[in-house]
Amino acid sequence: MKAPHFVPFRFVAGWQLVRIILKGVLSGLAGFLFLVMVNRMIALLLAGQYKQFDVTQVLIFAPLILVFILARKSFATDVVRFSQGVFWKIRNEILYILIRSDYAQLQSRKEQVQAALVYDVNVLTQASLNIIQFAISLVMLLACMGYMAIRSLPLSGITLGVAALGVAGYLLSTKQHNGHLRRARDLENDFIKYFGAIMGGFKEIQMDPAKGDDIYNSRILPVAEAAYDSNTRAYTGLLHNQMSGQVLFYLLISFILIYYSVASGISVSVTVGFLFILLYLLSSIETIMVLLPSLLQARMSARRIAELKQQLVMSDNKVFPEQQPATTDTFSNIRITALTYCYHNKQLETTFRSGPINFQVTKGDVIFIYGGNGSGKTTFILLLLHLLKADTGTITFNGQLLKTENASQYKSLFAIVFNDFYLFDEFYGHRNMDREKAMHLITLFEIQEKVTITANGFSSIDLSTGQRKRLALIAVLLEDRPVVILDEWAADQDPGFRKKFYREIIPYLKGEGITVIAITHDDAYYHCADKLFKMEYGQLTDETMIFQEKRMVV
Numbered sequence: 001m002k003a004p005h006f007v008p009f010r011f012v013a014g015w016q017l018v019r020i021i022l023k024g025v026l027s028g029l030a031g032f033l034f035l036v037m038v039n040r041m042i043a044l045l046l047a048g049q050y051k052q053f054d055v056t057q058v059l060i061f062a063p064l065i066l067v068f069i070l071a072r073k074s075f076a077t078d079v080v081r082f083s084q085g086v087f088w089k090i091r092n093e094i095l096y097i098l099i100r101s102d103y104a105q106l107q108s109r110k111e112q113v114q115a116a117l118v119y120d121v122n123v124l125t126q127a128s129l130n131i132i133q134f135a136i137s138l139v140m141l142l143a144c145m146g147y148m149a150i151r152s153l154p155l156s157g158i159t160l161g162v163a164a165l166g167v168a169g170y171l172l173s174t175k176q177h178n179g180h181l182r183r184a185r186d187l188e189n190d191f192i193k194y195f196g197a198i199m200g201g202f203k204e205i206q207m208d209p210a211k212g213d214d215i216y217n218s219r220i221l222p223v224a225e226a227a228y229d230s231n232t233r234a235y236t237g238l239l240h241n242q243m244s245g246q247v248l249f250y251l252l253i254s255f256i257l258i259y260y261s262v263a264s265g266i267s268v269s270v271t272v273g274f275l276f277i278l279l280y281l282l283s284s285i286e287t288i289m290v291l292l293p294s295l296l297q298a299r300m301s302a303r304r305i306a307e308l309k310q311q312l313v314m315s316d317n318k319v320f321p322e323q324q325p326a327t328t329d330t331f332s333n334i335r336i337t338a339l340t341y342c343y344h345n346k347q348l349e350t351t352f353r354s355g356p357i358n359f360q361v362t363k364g365d366v367i368f369i370y371g372g373n374g375s376g377k378t379t380f381i382l383l384l385l386h387l388l389k390a391d392t393g394t395i396t397f398n399g400q401l402l403k404t405e406n407a408s409q410y411k412s413l414f415a416i417v418f419n420d421f422y423l424f425d426e427f428y429g430h431r432n433m434d435r436e437k438a439m440h441l442i443t444l445f446e447i448q449e450k451v452t453i454t455a456n457g458f459s460s461i462d463l464s465t466g467q468r469k470r471l472a473l474i475a476v477l478l479e480d481r482p483v484v485i486l487d488e489w490a491a492d493q494d495p496g497f498r499k500k501f502y503r504e505i506i507p508y509l510k511g512e513g514i515t516v517i518a519i520t521h522d523d524a525y526y527h528c529a530d531k532l533f534k535m536e537y538g539q540l541t542d543e544t545m546i547f548q549e550k551r552m553v554v
């Protein structure tokens with residue numbers, strides 16, 4: 001079956017942004033024209049030229065207000081649609097990249113991904129809503145400045161000077177505020193990590209509340225305090241900026257009223273009109289200053305998301321065309337030659353070395369691997385599955401060298417039940433599974449009293465640990481993959497079913513042409529395997545002969 005492709009979220013398009021900007025400008029201009037008209041009326045009133053109701057003024061004001069309402073309404077609707085589109089588009093994109101991203105990379109970035117999905121996407125959405133006010137205020141600001149220049153060049157020159165002073169002060173302090181905002185955002189990753197520990201370890205915490213108290217006191221509280229401190233510094237700094245801007249304009253207004261209006265000899269109507277526009281300008285500046293922090297945060301969040309997308313490089317199978325998935329008929333063998341892999345700590349020192357491993361598996365083989373805890377069995381399986389990419393060595397399958405181009409075909413060889421498996425309640429990606437086979441397997445695995453097959457999946461997955469493992473194996477067997485890998489699968493089974501597993505189920509799988517590779521410690525059943533391997537300090541040794549010789553002696 002062909003893997004489904006990514007369907008981009010359809011409600012966001014680049015042209016939407018152009019339309020929004022145009023509507024924002026129109027809406028801002030409508031507001032500004034209204035202001036000009038009010039200013040004109042004030043001038044007429046002051047000059048004594050408007051003494052009785054004049055219906056023509058209604059004909060000027062009414063259409064203006066109408067245009068304002070229509071433009072603002074349509075603008076707001078578009079912005080809301082756009083911001084919701086952005087929200088879901090980014091969320092979907094991150095999730096899809098996640099689905100296709102590299103296993104090893106994702107392992108080390110779980111908190112980052114969660115923080116991006118929950119925090120950054122919300123910040124961006126909020127900012128895209130704030131843009132309504134921001135854009136309108138910006139248009140008003142620019143239009144007011146232009147209009148002021150027409151009314152009085154010297155006065156607008158002074159205003160521009162004051163504004164430049166405010167902007168310079170703002171820019172100087174922004175760097176510092178950005179640093180605080182960045183620190184607070186970094187702490188969000190930690191918060192998610194400890195939140196994950198509380199949710200994941202909830203049973204343990206319920207049994208031992210001291211654990212919960214300790215996580216809260218020693219981890220959550222310091223994060224909260226540090227984030228509180230950083231955010232408080234950033235926001236108070238930004239609010240102080242806003243206040244400084246306001247004070248500058250108050251000083252300007254006072255200067256114009258107390259000194260300039262009389263000293264320069266400009267007319268009362270020009271002074272009043274100018275001050276009126278200036279007050280409006282001030283409210284636009286205030287709005288911009290209030291909204292700037294959220295836009296700064298949004299910029300930071302957008303960067304985080306972009307970085308995350310870059311880090312979670314799409315894995316191989318996204319880049320190349322889908323290939324025919326493998327089947328038991330097409331599978332013949334896998335050969336691993338001199339494969340090595342090292343785990344490193346933060347100081348980049350090697351903490352565990354796996355290999356060099358040589359290993360071969362042929363169709364229909366039943367292979368058991370045993371070895372002590374931490375000997376490297378799971379690491380080997382991850383390497384075999386190409387979830388971990390080997391440092392050196394090669395893998396060939398059916399005579400072809402495993403490369404990025406054929407990695408998806410290689411991965412389609414395997415059906416796996418990991419030790420820490422996740423049981424999906426639906427047959428995702430395999431909707432057209434064989435119902436009859438499913439019912440047969442449910443009976444073979446003796447859970448027919450508990451579970452049935454529904455249109456999409458299993459009727460229930462609320463079962464015991466051992467039963468859930470049986471379901472997980474049934475689910476992977478329904479995928480019709482040629483190689484089944486089991487990581488300590490039988491460990492949770494009762495002795496009766498364990499016997500059935502080794503004596504009946506494994507031979508049944510072999511009879512179906514399936515190759516089985518199982519990590520197991522059930523030495524009483526090692527004879528059920530065709531080949532037996534031992535893992536020790538990352539080295540895999542074929543012990544088939546030794547085991548057979550030992551059995552003969554006994």
Ligand SMILES: Nc1ncnc2c1ncn2[C@@H]1O[C@H](COP(=O)(O)OP(=O)(O)OP(=O)(O)O)[C@@H](O)[C@H]1O
Nearest residue numbers: 343344351352371372373374375376377378379380
């Ligand atoms: N993600 C990781 N990062 C760093 N080291 C790791 C990681 N996973 C495993 N290791 C180390 O690699 C070694 C082999 O681990 P592995 O899980 O492969 O052992 P195992 O044989 O499957 O053990 P077990 O029987 O306990 O499951 C261990 O010493 C472990 O500490």
